[in-house]
Amino acid sequence: MRNTIVSVISIILGLIAGGLLMLFIGASPIEGYTYLFQGALKNISRIGDTLATATPLIFTGLAVAFAFRTGLFNIGAAGQMLIGGLCATAVALTFDLSRPILILVMILAGIVGGGLWAFIPGYFKARFNVHEVVSTIMMNWIAYWTVYYVVPGYFKGEFLETESRKLAEESTLRTPWLTEMFQGSYINLGLFFAVIAVIIIAFIINKTTLGFELKAVGFNRHAAEYAGMKVNRNIILSMLISGALAGLGGVALYTGNASSMQIGILPSQGYDGIAVALLGANSPIGVFFAALLFGILYSGTGFMNAMIEIPPELANTIIAIIIYFAATSVMIHRLLNKFRKTRSNANDVNGPVGKKGEA
Amino acid sequence: MWTIIEQIFPYAIVFTIPLLITALGGLFSERSGIVNIGLEGLMISGAFASALTVNFLQDKMQGSTILWIGLLVAVVVGILFSLLHAFASINLSADQVISGTAINMIAMALTVFLARNITGSGNIRITSGFTPFDVPVLSQIPIIGDLLFTKTYATTWFILVVLLVSAFILNKTKFGLRLKSCGEFPQAAQAAGINVVRIRYIGVMISGALSGLGGAIIILTYAGEFTGSVSGLGFLALASLIFGQWRPLGILGATLFFGFASTIANVSQVIPELAVIPPIILKIFPYVVTLIALVIFSKSSQAPKAAGEPFDPGKR
Numbered sequence: 001m002r003n004t005i006v007s008v009i010s011i012i013l014g015l016i017a018g019g020l021l022m023l024f025i026g027a028s029p030i031e032g033y034t035y036l037f038q039g040a041l042k043n044i045s046r047i048g049d050t051l052a053t054a055t056p057l058i059f060t061g062l063a064v065a066f067a068f069r070t071g072l073f074n075i076g077a078a079g080q081m082l083i084g085g086l087c088a089t090a091v092a093l094t095f096d097l098s099r100p101i102l103i104l105v106m107i108l109a110g111i112v113g114g115g116l117w118a119f120i121p122g123y124f125k126a127r128f129n130v131h132e133v134v135s136t137i138m139m140n141w142i143a144y145w146t147v148y149y150v151v152p153g154y155f156k157g158e159f160l161e162t163e164s165r166k167l168a169e170e171s172t173l174r175t176p177w178l179t180e181m182f183q184g185s186y187i188n189l190g191l192f193f194a195v196i197a198v199i200i201i202a203f204i205i206n207k208t209t210l211g212f213e214l215k216a217v218g219f220n221r222h223a224a225e226y227a228g229m230k231v232n233r234n235i236i237l238s239m240l241i242s243g244a245l246a247g248l249g250g251v252a253l254y255t256g257n258a259s260s261m262q263i264g265i266l267p268s269q270g271y272d273g274i275a276v277a278l279l280g281a282n283s284p285i286g287v288f289f290a291a292l293l294f295g296i297l298y299s300g301t302g303f304m305n306a307m308i309e310i311p312p313e314l315a316n317t318i319i320a321i322i323i324y325f326a327a328t329s330v331m332i333h334r335l336l337n338k339f340r341k342t343r344s345n346a347n348d349v350n351g352p353v354g355k356k357g358e359a
Numbered sequence: 360m361w362t363i364i365e366q367i368f369p370y371a372i373v374f375t376i377p378l379l380i381t382a383l384g385g386l387f388s389e390r391s392g393i394v395n396i397g398l399e400g401l402m403i404s405g406a407f408a409s410a411l412t413v414n415f416l417q418d419k420m421q422g423s424t425i426l427w428i429g430l431l432v433a434v435v436v437g438i439l440f441s442l443l444h445a446f447a448s449i450n451l452s453a454d455q456v457i458s459g460t461a462i463n464m465i466a467m468a469l470t471v472f473l474a475r476n477i478t479g480s481g482n483i484r485i486t487s488g489f490t491p492f493d494v495p496v497l498s499q500i501p502i503i504g505d506l507l508f509t510k511t512y513a514t515t516w517f518i519l520v521v522l523l524v525s526a527f528i529l530n531k532t533k534f535g536l537r538l539k540s541c542g543e544f545p546q547a548a549q550a551a552g553i554n555v556v557r558i559r560y561i562g563v564m565i566s567g568a569l570s571g572l573g574g575a576i577i578i579l580t581y582a583g584e585f586t587g588s589v590s591g592l593g594f595l596a597l598a599s600l601i602f603g604q605w606r607p608l609g610i611l612g613a614t615l616f617f618g619f620a621s622t623i624a625n626v627s628q629v630i631p632e633l634a635v636i637p638p639i640i641l642k643i644f645p646y647v648v649t650l651i652a653l654v655i656f657s658k659s660s661q662a663p664k665a666a667g668e669p670f671d672p673g674k675r
Contacts, residue, residue, distance in 0.1 A: 021472070025476045073456050075460070120650075124650070124653070124654060128653075128654045128657045128658065129657050129658075129660075130650075130653045130654055130657045131601070131653075131657075133396065133456060134597065134598050134601055134649075134653060135650060135653060137591075137594045137597070137598065138598065138646040138647075138649050138650050138653075139646075139650075140591075141591060141643070141646045142643045142646050142647065145639055145642040145643050146639065146643070148639075148642070149637075149638065149639040149642075150639075271460070271463075271464065274457070274460050275464065278457060311471070311472045311475035311476055311481070313468050313469075313471045313472035313475060313481075314472060316464070316467065316468030316471075316472075317465070317468040317469050317472050319464065319468070320461060320464035320465040320467075320468050320469070321465065323457070323460070323461040323464060324443065324447070324458070324461040324462075324465060327447060327453045327454060327457040327458045327460075327461050328446075328447045328451045328453045328458070329453075330451040330452055330453065331451055
């Protein structure tokens, strides 16, 4: 509850800061936000796009949040997404399987690719105490260059060197019934997998021994060790699961929202996952709603940009500011405490005195 | 082979310098006890500030003065921007990694937002930056002259002076020793009468100043245009800091390594001897070596002991 209040206050502060920025460049915040929310939610097709935009963010948010619970900071979701997406794309372009089996194999490939990419930093952390922040950043760049050379080398597009061949419609996560239901939106099966992932991760964290041990390692590594938990194994496992989730995010992004891979880009969703996790207070449900909010901001911003002269980077700026406020939540906590104290003081003056006679 | 080295050397140095100065900034911050993962964002803010300043002044003034003004503005903007991180991690005990990530995100988004509003395209171009020159007399020295004193930039020498001064300050002055004590055992420093909060603020602000300088040098030497990113050089600087074991000379070595590795990867296709190596190997080489180095060094890590921990005066 407390965390929710902090998140909501951070969001409000972020939106206010965004409004001030609009004023600063001479635009009307009310008009700007009206167009932004219209662009994200005006009709069924736009709502579908918003949900699709949120899908990879749900995965990367879950990935970062899950690692956070074990006290690990997985800043490498971008690289894990790239490798997960690359594996799934490779499967889709190589094998000629019936659709359900192909989708299943693609997803498995994404899980394995992303998981492997996070296993290496996880192993280094557990075995050699290498700080995961730096090692995952290095893995991001290794993934970046891997895609940079593997895509043109083996899956070159028909016209462009800089992107992979397009997947056939039946090899993507898009399905006709969903596309029709949302009137041509690029919403896809990824959203369903994301919701399933939210449920499974919530279950693992809250109901299983594994989840308990992971949280224990996150709270106090030494105490967990003393209690007989296999701390090193848990660190590796946590990174593995985190990477698998990010890899799935890559599958959703590159074979669902898009149908080809471009080279030379680290997906920004990887870094946004940190923001999503933080705003969602590292709980799977919180991650889900935070990702939806970011989906609205991102998908509405194009419409806003088209209607009124506000650069589309506004969405990123608002999100960044929200994260700053969420990171400095101590400030908000202090204010809440002060507020609560003055209220309970007021109660002390009136409440007990009045009740004395009754007792 | 020798001609290749001769050709590569100046480019590698040019690439090394922004990395070096940014990592040096990170050193001051981490030595004072504040992990600064926002180096990338601070570099971007410096790059943006210098590009904007030079773009604005280049029609009104002549000569290289405007470039130095650009550097100065980048330093000021870097300091101001780093205060966000200092305030969050010192006064509010925020998680320093998350605060640094927020710094990166704000810088990446806000600078492009403003650039797009100013120029319409999100890019800011400058017509002329620093021009490389041959140092008179010294460039005539055999071997060394060709490697070190030809096609150099004024900023290169300036940054090397900053490096020397920094090493001196950190290791030989009262301020430097106090700064390091705040990163090792802040409670003891506090007990000895050192104002930990103030020292840490100064540490973070120095990192902002030097990172801003690093970002500006990229624009004013080899890039010539602000595009909203410094392509991960801030993170590479962070890796250099760890690779260099939190020591000025170690950082110099680590950044030179990255400078050379990247330059070799970039020019490999035009040099027959290197073209036989698959480019992907050359590109990932620096990152793989960093990972290996981390594995080797992490056993005997020289990291400041209190880095990343919020300062709690009551802790023993």
